[in-house]
Amino acid sequence: MQIIDLIEGDEALLEFTYVTNPGAAxxxxxxxxxxxxxxxVFALVAMYWFRKQLELHLIPQQIMFGLICGxxxxxxxxxLFREPAEVVDFIDTFIPLINYDYPIFNIADSGIFVGAISYVIWGAFESKREKGKETLE
Known part of the structure; x- marks a missing residue:
């Protein structure tokens, strides 16, 4: 793992640190x-293949899956295009309130995380709404 600090400060909330990561999160x-x-590759192909079954008709759902796919x-x-085949992470955050240095990540990781969490929350509310409709009928 290669680390190069670009912007740093004493207990800074945000630093930009160049790190390469051969693994996942x-x-x-x-x-x-x-x-x-x-x-x-399999995840992208599966999302494309099952896009109709996922019923992504609403704009928020499309945005969530767009974030994940992006x-x-x-x-x-x-x-695919870096040698060695490693992901570049560079966003380094520190949460002073709980004295926690969050692992370094990148914008792509943020898209996957925000898209996935949003979809889970969306699904939970959608499930409650569907149950509410069933009890009214």
Missing amino acids: WSMFSDYPQYLTLLA GICGNLSDR
Whole structure:
């Protein structure tokens, strides 16, 4: 893992630190980058193949899946076009309130995270709304 601090400060909330990561989030599976590349390709193909079954008719759902797909494509492009096949992470955040240095990540990771969490929350509210409709009938 290569680390280069670009902007740093004393207990800064945000720093830009160049780090390469062969693994997934928090360097998980860093010994298997080829499998992560295949998993990313498989995920994109599956999302495209099952897009009609996912019923992404509403704009918010399309945005959520766009964030996920965009994040996957961003990290996948790093893996395919960089030598060695590693993802570049650079956003380093520190939360002084709880004295926690969050693992370094990139914009693609943010897209995947925000899209996935938003979709889970959307699904929970949608499920409650559907149950509410069933009880009214």
